[in-house]
Amino acid sequence: KAGVTQTPRYLIKTRGQQVTLSCSPISGHRSVSWYQQTPGQGLQFLFEYFSETQRNKGNFPGRFSGRQFSNSRSEMNVSTLELGDSALYLCASSHRPSYTDEQFFGPGTRLTVL
Amino acid sequence: GQQLNQSPQSMFIQEGEDVSMNCTSSSIFNTWLWYKQDPGEGPVLLIALYKAGELTSNGRLTAQFGITRKDSFLNISASIPSDVGIYFCAGRRGNAGNMLTFGGGTRLMVKP
Numbered sequence: 001k002a003g004v005t006q007t008p009r010y011l012i013k014t015r016g017q018q019v020t021l022s023c024s025p026i027s028g029h030r031s032v033s034w035y036q037q038t039p040g041q042g043l044q045f046l047f048e049y050f051s052e053t054q055r056n057k058g059n060f061p062g063r064f065s066g067r068q069f070s071n072s073r074s075e076m077n078v079s080t081l082e083l084g085d086s087a088l089y090l091c092a093s094s095h096r097p098s099y100t101d102e103q104f105f106g107p108g109t110r111l112t113v114l
Numbered sequence: 115g116q117q118l119n120q121s122p123q124s125m126f127i128q129e130g131e132d133v134s135m136n137c138t139s140s141s142i143f144n145t146w147l148w149y150k151q152d153p154g155e156g157p158v159l160l161i162a163l164y165k166a167g168e169l170t171s172n173g174r175l176t177a178q179f180g181i182t183r184k185d186s187f188l189n190i191s192a193s194i195p196s197d198v199g200i201y202f203c204a205g206r207r208g209n210a211g212n213m214l215t216f217g218g219g220t221r222l223m224v225k226p
């Protein structure tokens with residue numbers, strides 16, 4: 001069974017641009033969560049989607065948005081990029097948002113903002 | 115952002131040594147998880163704990179869910195070189211869906 005895939009793996013953008021990252025969950029998984037990982041702030045929850053609906057949102061500005069499609073694939077978008085948005089963006093999937101249903105992480109997209 | 119307090123931040127290991135790390139929080143969590151992350155990869159789940167007081171093993175790894183539900187511990191016995199990496203604890207509240215709160219990580223390195 002294929003794992004969580006994220007594209008692209010690496011991305012370089014400049015300040016003010018916008019970016020879209022993609023995540024394909026494990027087959028059969030319908031819940032997708034996004035996390036930002038930086039050396040300073042560590043791993044922080046961005047948002048969670050299940051059945052095309054956002055269920056939870058972390059403490060990030062409105063420049064960060066996401067969506068989920070009917071095939072459970074998910075995208076996240078960051079508009080008006082800032083230098084501080086440079087990070088590893090991780091996607092995780094599970095069957096459903098349940099406290100006994102564990103998440104599997106993808107390899108991440110490394111975003112560098114210049 | 116909010117994080118769990120994970121310690122130590124880093125430690126050197128020698129092959130064969132036992133390793134311990136822990137995670138504490140001021141809040142209660144319903145689930146405690148331990149992940150390992152290797153360079154260039156996403157975190158990989160090692161152990162999941164669902165009940166206060168629960169002690170669970172996965173090979174040489176043993177983790178415990180603190181009885182106060184505010185802490186967790188991970189022990190690695192007889193460490194081997196491939197144990198090197200960053201270990202993260204994560205907690206999840208009962209009404210938080212899949213939203214995880216992570217510790218700052220413990221970096222295991224090999225003694226020169």
